[in-house]
Amino acid sequence: MMVKKAPFLNLNQSSLAARIRRKKLEPVLLIFSAICLLFVLFIFAMATSTAASPDQKLPLKLIPELTIGQETEENPTFAFIGYVDTDAKGNIYVLDTKYRQLKIFKKDGQLLRTIDIPQGQGPQELNQFSGLAVTPSGRIFINGDRKMILYEAEGNYLRTVSVNFHVSCIGSPGTEEIIGIGPYEGKILHVFNDQGQITSSFADAFDVPQEFQQMKMMPMFGAPLIFSCSKDGRIFVMNPHSYEVLIFRNGKLEAKLNGKNEFYHPIIKKPTKTGLAFISTAAQVFPAGEYILVYLSTPEKKSIMADVFLKGKQIGSLELPGEPKAIDYEGKLYLIDQQEYPRLIRCAPKVETK
Secondary structure: OHHHHHHHOOOOOOOHHHHHHHHHHHHHHHHHHHHHHHHHHHHHHHHHHHOOOOOOOOOEEEEEEEEEOOOOOOOOOOOOEEEEEEOOOOOEEEEEOOOOEEEEEOOOOOEEEEEEOOOOOOOOOOOOOOOEEEOOOOOEEEEEOOEEEEEOOOOOEEEEEEOOOOOOEEEOOOOOOEEEEEEEOOEEEEEEOOOOOEEEEEEEOOOOOHHHHHHOOOEOOOEOOOOEEOOOOEEEEEOOOOOEEEEEEOOEEEEEEEOOOOOOOOOEEEEEOOEEEEEOOEEEEEEEOOEEEEEEEOOOOOOOEEEEEEOOEEEEEEEOOOEEEEEOOOOOEEEEEOOOOOEEEEEEEEEOOO
């Protein structure tokens, strides 16, 4: 109110009354200016605390220590790397969805064995791949076509198990039981034992916008198509409708991460020549030491960047040497780079100290 009255006062007049008013007004103006400055600083602080800066210097680094994949056109190691996992011995399992092969490497990158997965509908055949999970002892699960094919650690075929709902992805949280994701009887995460049988389910389907309400119990809507596991038992699930990552352990919700990224988009409808397509941002989430990396997979991104969280807060972003696919029992990350030729890169997280 004082600022509005100020124009009616002639500060150049020499009367005593004017000088008194001016002296009373100056402290008020100073206080008002200080309040405005504090308000601007508060807004700036709020903005910087909720949005991560890609230029922010982080002490976290990913140090490459092993690369698997030949840089030649003749007999390349991989045609297209679809899924990656590891066992407790450090063996590396790479499912090549184009060659239709599971290649198993020793910890040092030496090829141990190859398992062919023919196309078809027979017991040992799959038309489509939708996940790989390996238990600590080396039992192998390959998912697709509403069934899972199980192999022993030595690579011998064990059995094929039918699943009566759509499991869009599977993973190993470091136990002899594996996890599958897909809306079924109100839950989205399902525990399969080493025989491929469901033993329990947990995690409610996500709330969906009103326009998708009828599709809540369908893949992509009530649950994301993919999720991530770390070998310490944590399971990371991205909400398909908002930038929210739920972290589960032992069947219970342990924590939530809420972030911001210009490349994150909730499910949207997109008209096509044949009808409608639904598009959603996929996320790979893995720990890197005490940090958590959230990689958003979208064709809009020009570089491979992950959002970085520490103690539940988004603190910045980190450029990656490839798309993260798995983590081993030592906390080392496995990333893929398929730009020039398909290759797998193992990186060790390192935190630089001042």
